[in-house]
Structure formats: C-alpha cells, structure tokens
Amino acid sequence: MSELRSKLQDKRSGRNASAPASRPAPPPTPRAEVKRTREEHGQLPGSEQWIPSSAGEKAPRVTELELRDVSFWYDTATGVVPAVERFSLQIAKGEFVSMVGPSGCGKSTVLRLMAGFLHPCEGAVYDESVLVSGPDWRRGLVFQRPELYPWLTVEGNVAFGPRMRGLPRAECFSRARHYLELVKLWEFRRKRPYELSGGMQQRVAIARALANEPHVLLMDEPFGALDALTRERMQDELRQIHARTQCTVVLVTHSVEEAVYLSSRCVALSDRPAQIIAEHPIRLGNGDRDGSGREIKASAPFVALRERIMDHIWH
Numbered sequence: 001m002s003e004l005r006s007k008l009q010d011k012r013s014g015r016n017a018s019a020p021a022s023r024p025a026p027p028p029t030p031r032a033e034v035k036r037t038r039e040e041h042g043q044l045p046g047s048e049q050w051i052p053s054s055a056g057e058k059a060p061r062v063t064e065l066e067l068r069d070v071s072f073w074y075d076t077a078t079g080v081v082p083a084v085e086r087f088s089l090q091i092a093k094g095e096f097v098s099m100v101g102p103s104g105c106g107k108s109t110v111l112r113l114m115a116g117f118l119h120p121c122e123g124a125v126y127d128e129s130v131l132v133s134g135p136d137w138r139r140g141l142v143f144q145r146p147e148l149y150p151w152l153t154v155e156g157n158v159a160f161g162p163r164m165r166g167l168p169r170a171e172c173f174s175r176a177r178h179y180l181e182l183v184k185l186w187e188f189r190r191k192r193p194y195e196l197s198g199g200m201q202q203r204v205a206i207a208r209a210l211a212n213e214p215h216v217l218l219m220d221e222p223f224g225a226l227d228a229l230t231r232e233r234m235q236d237e238l239r240q241i242h243a244r245t246q247c248t249v250v251l252v253t254h255s256v257e258e259a260v261y262l263s264s265r266c267v268a269l270s271d272r273p274a275q276i277i278a279e280h281p282i283r284l285g286n287g288d289r290d291g292s293g294r295e296i297k298a299s300a301p302f303v304a305l306r307e308r309i310m311d312h313i314w315h
C-alpha cells in the first residue's frame, strides 16, 4: 500500500485531484486482444490504389503523441473507478485518428490524459517524446460542451488563449478574426456566448482551440450537440482545417460514419476500463472522396467501408 502511494505521489503533480492517493490499484482486467485488419498490412482486395484520407500519411511517420501502458482510475467516495487500463497508442504527426466506444468507457478520460489535464496513475504520455506533465497550448482540447467564458465576447473568447500566451495584441486579434471567419461567426464577434445558439457556441469553442494553432487538436464529441445539418457542415470545415493546417487530430465520436468520413484510422475501445479492442485504417480509393459530403457518404465504396468497420468493431 505505501509503495503504491509513493508511486502515485511520484506520478502526480498535484493537478489531478481525482487520482487516488491512498487506495490500492484496482485488480487488472484481462487484456483485450487488439483486432487489426488485413488492410493494415496491404491493400484491400479489388483496389488498384489507396490514398490516405489525411495528407499526414504521405509524409514519413513521425510520432507526435504516444500513450505508453497508461492506466488511470478515479478515486470516488464509493470506491475506485478504473477508467483506463494499460492503454498504448502511437499517433503520427498529421494523422487524423478517431476513437469510438460505448458511453462511459473512458474516451473523455483518454483525451484528458492526452491533453495533460489528468496524469496517468501508471504509464506515461509523451508529446514528441517529451513527457506530458500538464496542459500546453500545443495540445488543444475541444470539450463536449463549449464551456466558453461568459464574461468575454465571442472575439474575446477566441483571442483568450493567444493573449494568455503573451502574443502581441494585434496577432491575437488577427487570429481571432481568421478563425471566426473560418467557422463563419465573424459577424457575431461582439456577442456574448449566451446570445448564441448551442451550435454557434460550439463553433466558437472550435475557433478558440484553433486560435492557439495547436500541434494536436483533441476533440471530444465536438459535434454531438449540433443539429444534423450543422454537424455535416462542421465535418467539412474540420476536413478543410485539417488539410490546411496538417495538425494532428484525435476525435472522439459516436458515429462510425463520421470516423470514416474524417479520419485515417479508427480505434475502437472496450467497455470501461478503456482498452483498445480494434484498430482499423480507413482508406478509400482514388476519387472516392470527390464530391459533396452527402455524395461521398452515400457512395458504394464509402458505405461498404463503413459497414466493414462496423462489423469489425462490433462483432
């Protein structure tokens, strides 16, 4: 017990009020076998050439983010809640990875560990081989709910991160303008968050994360609260943003369709505590990503790939 306590105290930097200080680690659950598809090792049958959905795959793979054997458990009044167990994942620079899994399995916890808001009870998180010891502008997190600063205007919210980093005022506001235009909210810059709809607030939250120009964008079901049309528009925005900025993206989503549309790799998680049960590279053939979002999602190759991933993940 005392050995565990000292181990935990070594690992915690004091910011993680939820991590246990005095309770023993929960017993390990059997390690899930990670299913990997044969596509990972070569081409899919019947295809001449496969193009990656993110440009990042064209470049040599350099690891941007790594979780190495990470476990995390919450210490609650009613006992220890194991949320993540022996979780290992490498994400390459410029890659767009989506994570799917049952509700309550630990997806948000994994993202918070990546962001540095939580510290692993065991294992470690690395950002470009440097140990993650706390939040950093390099890793932007978009939460499920917008969580904007109510006392600031829309523009003030978006400029907040760069201002806190001490960037020149003109630079802060030019970034705010750029990213508010990107999410089509520049004309609402003088409004307060409560004057906007939920979808608009979420777009401000995305602009706020982007204004820091993070190397890694961590998104926790960012479109979950949006109406269907806005969600589709935001997916297209995100595709364009990723193509333009080449930043690394980790997206938690409930939708396999969204994962196939946006990402180049889909990681499926088990029930809590989260472990990786399957990984699936997402590749569509040449021309399969041409056209509007709806056309692409309705196309035969897209539907076939989506169904194959659904089968692979959930059976």
Ligand SMILES: Nc1ncnc2c1ncn2[C@@H]1O[C@H](COP(=O)(O)OP(=O)(O)O)[C@@H](O)[C@H]1O
Pocket (backbone or CB within 6 Å): 018, 074, 075, 076, 081, 082, 083, 101, 102, 103, 104, 105, 106, 107, 108, 109, 110, 272
């Ligand atoms: N701050 C917290 N304190 C205690 N338990 C928590 C806390 N946050 C999450 N949990 C628990 O950890 C588990 C994983 O939560 P979470 O990562 O939010 O799951 P997901 O995002 O997949 O829905 C859940 O059982 C949840 O109840």
Ligand SMILES: [Mg+2]
Pocket (backbone or CB within 6 Å): 107, 108, 109, 144, 220
């Ligand atoms: Mg969540």
